[in-house]
Amino acid sequence: MSHPFSKSSTEVAPLHSDLLTINIGPAHPATHGTLRLQIQLDGETVANAAAEIGYLHRGFEKQAEACQYQLVIPYAERLNYMGPVHNSNAWCHACEGLLGIEPPARAQSLRVITSEMARIIDHAVCIGTNLVDMGALTNFWYMYNYREKIYDLMEELTGARMMVNYARIGGVCLDAPEGWLESARRVMADLAEVLGEVQGLVSRNRIFMDRTQGVGVITRELAISHSVTGPCGRAAGVNWDLRKAQPYWGYEKYAFDVPVETTGDTYARTMVRFREMEESRKIILQAIDAIKDGPVMVSDHLVALPPKDKVYNTMEGLINHFKLVMHGIRPPRGEFYSATEGGNGELGYYIVSDGGPAAWRVRIRPPCFANYSVFPKIITGQLVADAVAALGSINVIAGELDR
Amino acid sequence: MMTEADVAARVQEHFGARVLEAYSFRGQHAVTIAPKDLREVLIFLRDVLKFEWLADLAGVDYLGFDDREWRFEVVYAMLSMENNVRFRVKVAVTDDSVSVPSVWDLWAIANWEEREVWDMYGVRFDNHPNLRRILCHDEFVGHALRKDYPINRRQKLSAPSESILCVRSELA
Numbered sequence: 109m110s111h112p113f114s115k116s117s118t119e120v121a122p123l124h125s126d127l128l129t130i131n132i133g134p135a136h137p138a139t140h141g142t143l144r145l146q147i148q149l150d151g152e153t154v155a156n157a158a159a160e161i162g163y164l165h166r167g168f169e170k171q172a173e174a175c176q177y178q179l180v181i182p183y184a185e186r187l188n189y190m191g192p193v194h195n196s197n198a199w200c201h202a203c204e205g206l207l208g209i210e211p212p213a214r215a216q217s218l219r220v221i222t223s224e225m226a227r228i229i230d231h232a233v234c235i236g237t238n239l240v241d242m243g244a245l246t247n248f249w250y251m252y253n254y255r256e257k258i259y260d261l262m263e264e265l266t267g268a269r270m271m272v273n274y275a276r277i278g279g280v281c282l283d284a285p286e287g288w289l290e291s292a293r294r295v296m297a298d299l300a301e302v303l304g305e306v307q308g309l310v311s312r313n314r315i316f317m318d319r320t321q322g323v324g325v326i327t328r329e330l331a332i333s334h335s336v337t338g339p340c341g342r343a344a345g346v347n348w349d350l351r352k353a354q355p356y357w358g359y360e361k362y363a364f365d366v367p368v369e370t371t372g373d374t375y376a377r378t379m380v381r382f383r384e385m386e387e388s389r390k391i392i393l394q395a396i397d398a399i400k401d402g403p404v405m406v407s408d409h410l411v412a413l414p415p416k417d418k419v420y421n422t423m424e425g426l427i428n429h430f431k432l433v434m435h436g437i438r439p440p441r442g443e444f445y446s447a448t449e450g451g452n453g454e455l456g457y458y459i460v461s462d463g464g465p466a467a468w469r470v471r472i473r474p475p476c477f478a479n480y481s482v483f484p485k486i487i488t489g490q491l492v493a494d495a496v497a498a499l500g501s502i503n504v505i506a507g508e509l510d511r
Numbered sequence: 512m513m514t515e516a517d518v519a520a521r522v523q524e525h526f527g528a529r530v531l532e533a534y535s536f537r538g539q540h541a542v543t544i545a546p547k548d549l550r551e552v553l554i555f556l557r558d559v560l561k562f563e564w565l566a567d568l569a570g571v572d573y574l575g576f577d578d579r580e581w582r583f584e585v586v587y588a589m590l591s592m593e594n595n596v597r598f599r600v601k602v603a604v605t606d607d608s609v610s611v612p613s614v615w616d617l618w619a620i621a622n623w624e625e626r627e628v629w630d631m632y633g634v635r636f637d638n639h640p641n642l643r644r645i646l647c648h649d650e651f652v653g654h655a656l657r658k659d660y661p662i663n664r665r666q667k668l669s670a671p672s673e674s675i676l677c678v679r680s681e682l683a
Contacts, residue, residue, distance in 0.1 A: 161645060161646065162644075162645055162647065162648070165646040165647065167655065167662075169631075169656060170655060170662055171662070173656075205537065206537075208537055330619075332563055332564060333618055333620065334618075334619050334620045335564055335565055335566060335567075335618065335620040346592075348592050353592070353595050354595065442536040442537070443534075443536060443539075443541075444536065444537060444539060445539060445567070445588055445599065447566070447597075454566060456566065456567050456588070458567065458569055458586065458588065462576055468571075468576060469569075469572070471567070471569040471571075471586075473566065473567040473569075473588070477624075478620050481619070481620055481622070481623045510646060511646070
C-alpha cells in the first residue's frame with residue numbers, strides 16, 4: 109500500500125464497461141444507402157467495426173451479359189445515381205475501346221461537358237448530405253438548389269433529368285439544342301457563388317473543423333492497399349487523376365488542376381471535392397469554348413443507327429436499322445479494360461467479347477467498392493458520430509457498391 | 512517510359528515457360544499463369560516493375576467459350592502510377608477443385624474482391640481469412656455468375672444473416 113497522499117494512489121484506473129454491439133443500417137438515414145455496419149462501442153468510441161454489403165445487389169453483371177451492348181446503357185446509369193450520365197458515358201467508352209472506334213470531336217466534347225456536370229452534382233450531393241450529418245442543414249439547400257439547375261440543363265439536353273440515357277456507343281444520341289451551351293455557361297457562372305457561400309459557411313467553421321480534422325484518416329499506404337482512388341485517394345496524397353494521367357475524350361486539351369491534400373481526413377476529402385467542382389467548372393467552360401461543329405455519332409453503319417429519314421425512306425436504311433436493333437453491335441472477339449475518372453475514382457469496365465451481340469463477361473470496377481472496404485478500419489477508435497460524418501465523406505453509392 | 516508490351520516482355524523473360532499464354536488486344540497486354548505462380552508474379556510486378564496498385568480483381572467463366580483447357584480465370588488488373596502503365600495477370604483455374612492463393616496480405620482490397628469471386632464463381636482462395644459470400648445471401652445456393660447458372664432462377668432467402676463482427680480477421 110502506498111501512502112494515501114502519494115501521487116500514484118490518486119491515479120484512477122480507466123472505467124471498464126462491457127462493449128455494446130449495435131447495428132447501423134442497412135436502412136438508416138445516416139448511411140445514405142443500404143449499408144450495414146456492426147459496431148462495438150466502448151462508451152461512444154468505436155472499438156471494433158465490420159461492414160456488410162450486398163443489400164442492393166441486383167445482378168447488374170449477369171444482366172449485362174444477357175443483353176446487347178447498347179441495352180446496357182440504361183442499366184449502367186443506375187449504378188451511380190448521383191452522377192448517372194458519367195456511368196453511361198464510361199460504358200460507351202469501354203465498348204468503343206473494344207470496337208476500336210472513337211466518337212467524333214463534338215460528341216467527345218459533349219461527353220466531357222455532361223460528365224463534368226455529373227461530377228459537380230455528385231460532389232454537391234455528397235458535400236450537402238455530409239454536412240447534414242453534422243447538423244449543417246443550410247448548405248444542403250444551397251447545394252440541392254444548384255443541382256436543380258444542372259438537372260434543368262440535362263432535361264433540356266436529353267428530355268430526362270436524372271437517368272438521361274444520353275450516351276450511345278459511337279457518340280451521343282442528340283446534339284445540344286439551340287442556345288443550350290449558352291445556358292450551360294450561365295449556370296456555370298452561378299457555381300462560383302454557391303461554392304463561395306457554402307465554403308464560407310464551413311471551411312473555417314470551428315464546429316466543422318473539430319468534427320472533421322484528424323477524423324477518419326486514410327493514410328497513403330492504406331489508400332494504396334485498398335486501391336482507394338478519386339477524391340478520397342487524392343485527399344490521402346495520391347496525386348492521380350485519370351483525366352490527366354491517361355486522358356480520354358480530349359481531356360489533355362483542357363487546363364485544370366488536380367487538387368491534392370495530404371492529411372487524408374474527412375476535412376481533406378470535403379476540401380478536395382470543393383476544389384474539384386471548381387476545376388470541373390473550368391473544364392466545362394473550356395469545352396464550351398472549344399466545341400466544334402460536326403456530327404455527334406460515328407458514321408459506321410455497323411455501330412450507329414441510320415438517321416430517321418433514311419430509315420423511313422430508303423430500303424438500305426430500314427435494313428440497317430433492323431439489323432442493328434435485332435442483331436446488335438458485334439465487337440471482335442477479345443477482352444478490354446477501360447478506366448475513366450468517375451465521381452468517386454477509377455470507374456473500370458472489363459469486357460470479354462466472344463464476337464456476339466452481348467458481352468461474354470462484363471465486370472464493373474466500381475470506385476465505391478474499394479473506397480468502402482477501408483471504412484471499418486478508419487473509424488476504429490473514433491466517436492460514433494464522427495464515423496457517420498466520415499462515411500458521408502467517402503460518398504459510398506450503394507448502387508455501384510453492390511451492383 | 513514503359514509500355515504494356517515492355518511489361519509483358521519483362522514478365523515473359525523472367526518467368527519463361529511458366530507463362531502459359533501471352534495475350535494482347537488493342538494495345539493491352541496480359542499473361543496467363545498457373546495458380547501456384549500467382550504470388551511470385553504479382554510480387555515481381557509490385558516490387559520490380561513498380562505496380563503498386565491492384566486496381567481490379569475479377570473472375571471469368573469460360574465454359575463453352577472456346578477450347579481452352581481451364582474453365583475459370585481470375586483476372587488481376589494491375590496499375591503502376593509511377594510508370595503510368597497497366598497490365599493484367601490472369602490465373603487459369605481448371606475447375607472449382609483448384610484453389611488460388613489469396614493475396615489479401617499484399618493488397619487489403621483483395622479481401623473483399625476475392626470474396627466476390629468466390630461468391631459469384633465458386634473459385635476458392637487459400638489462406639483467405641474470411642471466405643464468405645459478400646453480395647449474395649448466406650443461404651444462396653450455387654454461384655450466380657457461372658455460365659450454367661440460369662439468369663431467371665429465383666431463390667427464396669429468408670434467414671437472418673449471422674453476426675458479422677464475429678470475424679475479427681477482416682479487420683487485420
